[in-house]
Amino acid sequence: MKRTTVFTAVVFAFLVIAGTTTNAMAQELIVSAAASLTDAFSDIEPAFEKANPGVDVVMNFASSGALYRQIEQGAPADVYASANPKWMAKAVDKGFVNKADVQVFARNSLVLATPADNPAGVTTLNDLVATKVKSIGIGTPETVPAGQYAKGALVARDMYEKMTSKMIFGESVRQVLDYLSRGEIDCGFVYRTDAVKAGDKVRIIEEIPLEKPVTYPISVLKEAAAPHMAAAFVEFVRSDEGMSLLEGRGFKRP
Template sequence: MKGHIIFAGVLALMLLFAGCILEPAEETKITVSAASSLTEAFTDIKTEFEKDNQNIKVTLNFGASGSLRQQVEAGAPVDVFASASESHVNILEKANLTLKDSKAIFAKNSLVLIVPKGNPLKISSVTDLKNANVTKIAIGNPETAPVGKYTKESLLKMELWDNLEPKVVYGENVRQVLTYLETGDVDAGFVYMTDAKIAKENTIDVITTVPTVTEIIYPVCIIDSSNNKKEAQIFVNYLKSETGKRILLNYGFTVN
């Protein structure tokens, strides 16, 4: 009888130990807020990241970098912020809203002038936008969308802004500008090269690359209020991994 009791106790311990081994590790969820121009690349990166890190689930939140920064300032539960402009991360850093020394540059981009397919107004340069037959030019809102800030800086340097401003149609983010061109609602517009590459087939033509005053870089940072800083850092590291770089390159970004 005593042997049966000992055996039952050992069996119970074995089952308990087995249960501990088989119990899945706790799942952690992180929220990544990212610039609209990163939509396709980050969607693919999320898929690969979750395959390689099965206990971390990623929720993606896309929008204009300035709007996303304002969400963080308002206390939104964000773990990682990837911006299309260094200025928005710098603002958060100065307000002590980012984890110290967490900022990293992970990609670069370029600005291009695009027109509806077939180029009906025969635009061949940025200067041609002054022509009287050009009446609607789409750019991002410079206050919230970095693509708009880059565009306005360039037009100011070329001494074209005062002439072109009355023709400007603002988009809340770069994807809205691209949509204006895809649907033919405007005569021309300024988007990132990466957005031009993913435009709907046979909807736009790229006219020229536009020199920018400020280099178009994409910084990422960890938000200091995050409860999942370890997992957030794993995601940031993944952006700079070979897999992350490969995906970014596939969508036309430049990586180091």
């Protein structure tokens, strides 16, 4: 019994060490992706790891602008996926990304949404200037692409300045979605994929016409620690399997 116990303990210790060694040998791939991609890329992560044994994908989700600032300040990242071309263009201009490596992989749409019970009775975009609407959620335009799209649409209709006193700014489009889901604002601007994710907690009022469509570019970063695996991840996202996973979350093909 004593010898068996000792033997078992040795085997257990060996397995722990072996497992630790295996984990240590796993190739880490850091993907910085826009907050609106959280669900889709959380689906893609295990699918990519299954297709590439020994790779550990680490997802970093935030607003596209916040992610760019992280990259600018030297934070490690192998892949950058933005919710609009603006921040990717900055990454190219500042030398973090090769322009030739940038590829658009998905499209989305911007919608005006309310909490399910729609307490302010919003029926159209024009209602937002009415006194019955007290609070409007919008991503901070300077850093959140959804906010930038929304601001552009409102400025084009000469509505933005009339509504700024009502605006509740979110650090990401997902934060605006949370405000809507909890009924903390009368209405807000989010992507259709986000509104669909919220299910019966959120009501879509209308799609917002935009001058330019909502597009998502992706690229390997020049300073990627794992450039070949980063390129493989980008190709996987654009593959039929990757596209199917994106479509499953409401995104459209580019």
